[in-house]
Amino acid sequence: MLQIQENVSLKPYNTFGIDTKARHFVEINHEQDLVELFADKQWHTVERLVMGGGSNMLLVNDFDGLVIRLNIHGITHYAQGDTIYVEAGAGEVWNDLVNFCVDNGFAGMENLTLIPGSVGASPIQNIGAYGVELKDVFESCWAFEIATGQFKTFLKDDCQFGYRESVFKSALKGQYIIVSVTFRLSVQSQLNLSYGAIEQELANRGIIQPTIKDVSQVVAAIRVSKLPDPSTIGNSGSFFKNPVIPQVQFEAIYKQYPNIAHYLAGQGYVKLAAGWLIEQCGWKGKTIGHTGTWKNQALVLVNHGGASGQEVYNLSSQIIDSVYTKFGVMLEREVNIIQ
Numbered sequence: 174m175l176q177i178q179e180n181v182s183l184k185p186y187n188t189f190g191i192d193t194k195a196r197h198f199v200e201i202n203h204e205q206d207l208v209e210l211f212a213d214k215q216w217h218t219v220e221r222l223v224m225g226g227g228s229n230m231l232l233v234n235d236f237d238g239l240v241i242r243l244n245i246h247g248i249t250h251y252a253q254g255d256t257i258y259v260e261a262g263a264g265e266v267w268n269d270l271v272n273f274c275v276d277n278g279f280a281g282m283e284n285l286t287l288i289p290g291s292v293g294a295s296p297i298q299n300i301g302a303y304g305v306e307l308k309d310v311f312e313s314c315w316a317f318e319i320a321t322g323q324f325k326t327f328l329k330d331d332c333q334f335g336y337r338e339s340v341f342k343s344a345l346k347g348q349y350i351i352v353s354v355t356f357r358l359s360v361q362s363q364l365n366l367s368y369g370a371i372e373q374e375l376a377n378r379g380i381i382q383p384t385i386k387d388v389s390q391v392v393a394a395i396r397v398s399k400l401p402d403p404s405t406i407g408n409s410g411s412f413f414k415n416p417v418i419p420q421v422q423f424e425a426i427y428k429q430y431p432n433i434a435h436y437l438a439g440q441g442y443v444k445l446a447a448g449w450l451i452e453q454c455g456w457k458g459k460t461i462g463h464t465g466t467w468k469n470q471a472l473v474l475v476n477h478g479g480a481s482g483q484e485v486y487n488l489s490s491q492i493i494d495s496v497y498t499k500f501g502v503m504l505e506r507e508v509n510i511i512q
């Protein structure tokens with residue numbers, strides 16, 4: 174029997190550590206719980222918020238609807254030649270899955286070590302780090318359609334993956350709940366060491382022929398050195414996306430700021446490092462009230478303790494304004510803002 178609780182504090186469920194309340198709150202332990210929940214029509218019309226690890230959201234106000242916390246567990250796998258298919262429940266902690274794969278010698282997601290959050294959330298924003306994105310290892314996902322009560326498989330092409338984007342954030346937003354994800358990995362590793370910091374750190378350790386375990390450990394070390402640990406300092410990773418701008422606009426900025434951090438984004442576009450833009454505006458490591466930006470990575474906003482969601486949101490607006498004033502580039506929030 175499902176237990177729907179009232180007026181539940183969401184503080185333990187979001188990595189920003191923001192203390193807001195949910196009017197209604199339910200934990201989903203099995204996919205059949207979703208069928209049972211939505212058999213009651215009242216939940217079709219209230220506002221809903223699906224939470225996995227709560228690591229990519231900023232809760233600005235109390236949530237006057239139903240929070241659905243996914244707690245579906247289980248990891249299974251099978252081999253087909255060198256290919257390994259790994260299926261994981263939406264409620265699995267992402268990094269536990271990475272460790273499971275790395276420990277078993279299943280290659281492909283080692284660069285995604287230590288990304289906070291849950292498996293179910295990973296396709297929604299096509300998580301990525303150090304030259305690899307979820308879409309590179311995604312095979313399919315199994316999702317519940319709220320309106321019909323049916324389950325459906327989404328293959329990679331159905332998901333319309335882009336940079337921190339998918340169909341679940343756009344055309345199908347709020348319509349499906351991801352229940353499990355299947356990944357396509359391999360026993361043959363094809364390491365992606367394109368990201369300079371990885372090569373550098375491997376060299377520092379004297380590792381010449383790295384294994385996936387070495388890469389995973391190096392990625393973990395780089396992340397720990399740059400990013401705050403949400404268990405001690407509330408945060409949601411990168412707060413903004415790295416903006417992609419037309420080449421012409423880039424050239425004008427480049428003339429003025431020749432050391433601007435940037436990457437080619439194909440087809441006449443350039444991607445800028447938002448962290449660099451924010452740092453140039455003087456925000457890096459600044460504390461404002463209970464919030465601020467992280468001392469080693471200006472793209473990450475933090476809760477120094479007791480910050481309200483509104484306070485963090487206001488800081489993000491100030492940052493957007495100042496980056497726009499200085500560079501004429503409009504930053505877009507990557508974190509989901511729950512008003």
Ligand code: EPU
Pocket residue numbers: 301302303304399409410411412413414415434446447448449450452457469470471472507
């Ligand atoms: N930079 C600065 N100042 C800063 C931060 C960065 O000058 O305060 C410069 C760095 O020197 C570097 C460039 O900006 O030249 C890029 O920085 P970094 O390598 O830290 O990566 P990022 O582009 O800021 C992205 C992802 C991260 C991911 C890293 C590594 C986005 C929005 N963020 O950050 O993902 O871990 O690359 O691949 O794409 C996340 O999405 O939550 C996240 C942490």
